[in-house]
Amino acid sequence: MTFRLSFFLFSALLGAVLAVGAVFYLQNNSSVSSEDETVADFALIDQSGHFHQLYNYAYAKAVVLYVHAIGCPVVANDIPALKQLKNQFGEKNIEFFAINANFTDDRASLAALTDSLGFDIPILMDDSQLVIEELGVMRAGELIVLDPKTWTIRYRGSMGAGIATVDANKNLGNQYLADVLTALSEDKSIALSNRPSKGCLIDFIDDPASHHKMISYAQEVEPILRNRCVACHRQGGIGPWAMDSHATLKAWAPRVRQAIMNRSMPPWHADPKVGKFAFDRSLTVEQQRTLVHWIDQGAPAGLSPDPLAQIPPKPVENWPLGEPDLVVKLPTVNIPAEGIFAWQFKKVPLPITKDKWVRAVHLKPSNKEATHHVFAFVEYPKEAKEHEPDWGQGANSFFAAYVPGMSVNPFPHNSGQFLPKGSVVSFQRHYITVGYPTEDDLELALYFHKEPPQVEYKMVSAINMGINIPPYASKHREFANVTLKEEGELHAIYPHMHYRGKAMQFAAHYPDGTQEQLLSVPNYDFNWQTTYQLQQPKWLPAGTKVSVDAEFDNSVNNPVNPNPASTVKWGMLSDDEMLVGYLVYTTRLSQVHK
Numbered sequence: 101m102t103f104r105l106s107f108f109l110f111s112a113l114l115g116a117v118l119a120v121g122a123v124f125y126l127q128n129n130s131s132v133s134s135e136d137e138t139v140a141d142f143a144l145i146d147q148s149g150h151f152h153q154l155y156n157y158a159y160a161k162a163v164v165l166y167v168h169a170i171g172c173p174v175v176a177n178d179i180p181a182l183k184q185l186k187n188q189f190g191e192k193n194i195e196f197f198a199i200n201a202n203f204t205d206d207r208a209s210l211a212a213l214t215d216s217l218g219f220d221i222p223i224l225m226d227d228s229q230l231v232i233e234e235l236g237v238m239r240a241g242e243l244i245v246l247d248p249k250t251w252t253i254r255y256r257g258s259m260g261a262g263i264a265t266v267d268a269n270k271n272l273g274n275q276y277l278a279d280v281l282t283a284l285s286e287d288k289s290i291a292l293s294n295r296p297s298k299g300c301l302i303d304f305i306d307d308p309a310s311h312h313k314m315i316s317y318a319q320e321v322e323p324i325l326r327n328r329c330v331a332c333h334r335q336g337g338i339g340p341w342a343m344d345s346h347a348t349l350k351a352w353a354p355r356v357r358q359a360i361m362n363r364s365m366p367p368w369h370a371d372p373k374v375g376k377f378a379f380d381r382s383l384t385v386e387q388q389r390t391l392v393h394w395i396d397q398g399a400p401a402g403l404s405p406d407p408l409a410q411i412p413p414k415p416v417e418n419w420p421l422g423e424p425d426l427v428v429k430l431p432t433v434n435i436p437a438e439g440i441f442a443w444q445f446k447k448v449p450l451p452i453t454k455d456k457w458v459r460a461v462h463l464k465p466s467n468k469e470a471t472h473h474v475f476a477f478v479e480y481p482k483e484a485k486e487h488e489p490d491w492g493q494g495a496n497s498f499f500a501a502y503v504p505g506m507s508v509n510p511f512p513h514n515s516g517q518f519l520p521k522g523s524v525v526s527f528q529r530h531y532i533t534v535g536y537p538t539e540d541d542l543e544l545a546l547y548f549h550k551e552p553p554q555v556e557y558k559m560v561s562a563i564n565m566g567i568n569i570p571p572y573a574s575k576h577r578e579f580a581n582v583t584l585k586e587e588g589e590l591h592a593i594y595p596h597m598h599y600r601g602k603a604m605q606f607a608a609h610y611p612d613g614t615q616e617q618l619l620s621v622p623n624y625d626f627n628w629q630t631t632y633q634l635q636q637p638k639w640l641p642a643g644t645k646v647s648v649d650a651e652f653d654n655s656v657n658n659p660v661n662p663n664p665a666s667t668v669k670w671g672m673l674s675d676d677e678m679l680v681g682y683l684v685y686t687t688r689l690s691q692v693h694k
């Protein structure tokens with residue numbers, strides 16, 4: 101699971117050693133007290149829809165978190181000083197954020213407010229209030245300074261407290277935060293005190309102590325796990341461990357909590373404020389709070405029989421869409437232990453004696469660990485060649501595909517792809533070596549309509565093959581667009597980039613001059629290439645242009661970056677990059693298909 105911030109404010113107790121009013125000293129020795137409080141990783145989305153994960157800023161000399169709330173006079177007074185400090189220290193490798201946890205403050209209002217104030221510090225939206233709960237924050241106007249070397253809190257308090265330096269007779273007035281940041285930027289140690297904030301009380305969803313009320317594992321926790329987690333975390337599932345009992349769950353509870361806080365699980369990367377999508381795997385705010393609070397209580401089992409253990413083992417489904425009408429099996433591919441394995445290409449004639457309409461496809465490798473991706477395209481016979489889709493070897497569209505994280509679903513209701521008799525399926529397979537010799541047996545399952553469908557299933561893409569990402573660029577943007585030549589209903593959007601892909605946004609620009617944001621993926625993950633299916637189809641008139649705004653991170657701070665020193669261009673390997681935005685839509689059957 102995932103999210104980002106903009107006006108961070110952390111309040112945690114530093115312990116008895118941090119007495120109110122105590123002075124701090126700037127010393128040339130760098131050391132961290134064992135009594136310093138460590139902040140766990142978390143992720144939030146900011147007021148502009150950008151994703152931020154705390155531990156991604158490990159490169160910084162310091163991270164400043166400021167607690168924000170609309171309408172609080174203390175916050176209004178602090179903003180000019182905060183802006184000044186960012187201007188002063190921003191180039192010294194110090195990151196500034198704010199965090200807003202007032203459930204009454206919405207993202208649109210925050211974006212409008214920051215624009216009007218020229219405030220360029222991200223304000224992270226803590227909708228679940230789990231971050232501020234964990235840090236003990238009660239008031240806006242509080243700030244926390246973190247040392248990313250250890251993720252310990254080096255200062256907590258308000259903007260307006262005074263300090264004393266090593267020379268106790270020399271009072272520096274209100275310059276204490278600047279001195280803290282100077283010390284951290286110069287790798288000096290700090291011993292400081294907790295300076296209480298007198299800012300406005302935060303509007304909590306409920307009583308801050310309410311999460312200490314016992315949460316029922318059987319009645320409240322298990323239903324969430326059953327609906328959101330067990331489908332993957334089961335024997336034979338893609339999850340690394342089976343969520344099949346309370347005992348197993350409790351052993352994994354710390355990692356479950358971490359995954360909720362940093363938004364790595366469940367794997368869903370769309371911004372919840374943009375669009376409504378089917379098969380949404382994300383947790384609601386209430387579900388997040390229930391699971392985290394239950395884990396914080398020690399993950400108690402309660403007195404009821406273990407409901408997880410009562411779930412009958414679900415058999416591994418060979419074909420989750422049901423028994424196929426036709427299965428195309430390819431010869432086994434032997435994959436070496438090491439090195440770059442050449443792409444595999446194979447053409448297979450289809451044994452169909454009359455034209456068909458396909459209602460679903462399932463492209464299934466037997467070895468998912470070694471399979472980077474597979475595409476299948478249909479080559480029409482000579483007499484139907486002029487009607488063959490422009491596949492572009494997968495750049496424009498595809499008949500069937502397998503990539504990590506892609507779910508298997510039928511085409512939209514009463515839609516289909518035309519498959520003329522005499523067609524040949526062309527397969528493009530890309531494998532990676534995994535350190536030992538292995539093999540893969542690929543199968544393509546086809547499901548046919550009994551009668552011609554009402555509408556035709558199609559795909560187009562916004563693509564930019566001229567991308568050019570400079571070395572070490574952390575926020576490099578590239579763009580693409582496609583204009584629909586025919587009217588139709590948009591059903592799904594599939595963003596595709598590689599390891600440097602960071603974020604992607606889709607917007608529709610209608611012929612009447614209006615526009616609408618369709619999808620925002622602020623935390624793109626190459627390991628989970630999700631197809632986002634709209635909850636309700638969206639009508640797109642002919643002439644609608646769909647634009648794609650993609651962001652790439654080619655910096656050393658991208659943990660999966662193959663080589664930040666390289667200039668990255670379009671290429672077929674994962675170490676290269678791509679910018680493709682696939683659009684799945686349906687349109688009326690053409691005359692040739694009626």
